[in-house]
Amino acid sequence: MPTKRGWMLAGSSVVLALIGRLLGLVELYVLATAAAVLVMVAAVWVRRGRCQMVGTRSLHPPRVHAGQPCRVELTVRNPSGRRSPLMWARDPFDGGRRSARFLLAPLDPAEVARAAYRLPSERRGIFTLGPLQLERRDPFGLATSSATAAAPTRFTVYPQVDPITCPPPARGGHQSGAGDPRSFLGQRGxxxxxxxxxxxxxxxxxxxxxxxxxxxxxxxxxxEALWQGGVTVAVDLRRTVQSPSSLERALSAAASVVSAASLQGSPVRLVTSAGVDSGTRSGPGHLDTMLTRLAEAAITQSGDLARTVTMLADQRTGGSLVVVTTTSASRTDLGEVAQLRRWFGPIILVLLEADGASGKRLPEAAGPVPGDLTTVRVSTKVPFAVTWAQTVSRNTRSDPRPVRARGSAGAQR
Structure with missing residues (x-):
């Protein structure tokens, strides 16, 4: 296929032919013919010189948290019986907006070439890497021929996780015990x-x-310590309370909580106002599932926090509850969260400072928080981990009983 330069040369040959006809100059006809022939020869040359190559791609690691490095290793092998031509390798990323390019030297039969590069991981999300394209060009850059050497690979960037303590467990005798049949199964972890x-x-x-x-x-x-009931994390994704910047901070806070609870060995459940429900489980596989849901989360036009609250109240799962929203949440929203106090043990309300609220007192921005809730008010100037440690430790200082840590090998990244 002609390149941009090839199309320009082909167009120039047509213009030269027209001018030569108008002026009667044979020399312009000769130049037009030579340009057209050169483009056609270049196109035939790159097609006849194609060589089937086989490539592989590996990511180390395939899933990272935002800001962590990821190394991509490419391997290209020549399985044909003849020497491959000089080619360019192109591996697109992020929908083709960015790509890695390498010059691939000619390979003898069965010879292998290797290359590596680092992926940018500043933004969370699920990205498609590839397919790996091998391009051959003629010496004049007039035509190109490409072939796919490796299929696309999915690359997952989790939200950033801050090291925090696990939410305090629901001790025996909290109000949800009467409605939770698990509370009768035993009192030992x-x-x-x-x-x-x-x-x-x-x-x-x-x-x-x-x-x-x-x-x-x-x-x-x-x-598990089932009388404890595990940890439920609810994230508010509504457009009325979230902005692009506050969403990233909210997802990072939620990822930090589910990671801390999972590493503690507690059963964890993730729900969002968009209808996502991971179910209550434990283990590293379940943690990966929840982090993937957070990686692909987005602000929603629809969604209802009241519906999420009603679902949690109807199921009466008990345990600890962490609700992540912003100071743009209304008093009605906070009142609905407070009503869950009868079904859960401790309820921690994470209120992130909304955009444009800098300089305001967070209590006035969010309104008075009803009910017996532990409120973690996070400003844009103080890291979430610092505010969480100060608030949660202050509210749990009266309970000296330590939370038994359970092993969760392989979950820590």
Whole structure:
């Protein structure tokens, strides 16, 4: 296929031919013919010189948090029986807005070439990397021929995670106990509760072999502190309360909470005002699922916080609840969250400073917070981890009982 330069030369040959006809100059006819022939020869040359190449791409690691490095390794092999021509390798990223380019030297049969580069990971999201294109051009740059050497690869950038403490657990005797049948199953963290599917990273010592033999699937004993009820994280994605900048801070806060709770070994559930519900589970596989949901989250025109609150009240799962929203939330929104106090133990309300609220007192911007809630007010000038540590530690200082840490090998990135 002609390049931009090739099309310009072909157009010039037509113009020269027309001028030569008007002026009767044979020399212009000769130049027009030579230009047209050169473009055609270049197109035939790049097509006849094509060589089928096989490429592979590997990401290390395939999933990162925002700001963390990711290395891409490319391998190109010549499986044909003849020497490959000089080619350019192009690996597009972010919908083709950015790409990595390499000059690929000629390869002998069965020879392998390798290259590597680093991916930008400043923005969270799920991106498509590739396909890897190999291009051959003629020496004059008039025509090009491309072929796909490697299929696209998905690259996931999780929201940034701050190191914070796990939300305080719901101690026995909180108001949701009467409606939560799990509260009658035992009062020890090692009590057997149920079986669940194996997730990568789970301790193989917890495999329930009789049940595994009967079902044919690897099943794990769920031995969580179920009277504790786990942790539920609700994220407000409505356009009325979120802006692009506040959304990133809200998703980072939610990712920090679910990561801290998962690494503690607690069962975790992620819900959003857009209708996302991860279910309540534990383990590194479930953590990856929740972080992926946060990576692809976006501001929604629709969505209803009241509907999310109603769903949580109807299910009465108990445990700790963390609600992430901004100071643009109305008093009605905060009142609906406060009504969940009868079904959950501690409720932590994370209020992020909305855009344009700098310099205002956060209590006035958000209105008085009703109910017995622990409110973490996060300004744009103070990191979330600092505010969380100050607020949560102050509200849990009266309870000296430590939270038992459970192993979650492989979940920490």
């Amino acid at each position: 090692e009590d057997f509760y149920t079986l669940r599917s194996y997730d990568e990273g789970d301790d193989l010592r917890r495999v329930h072999w009789p049940a595994t033999a009967r079902s044919g699937d690897l099943l794990i004993r769920q031995e």
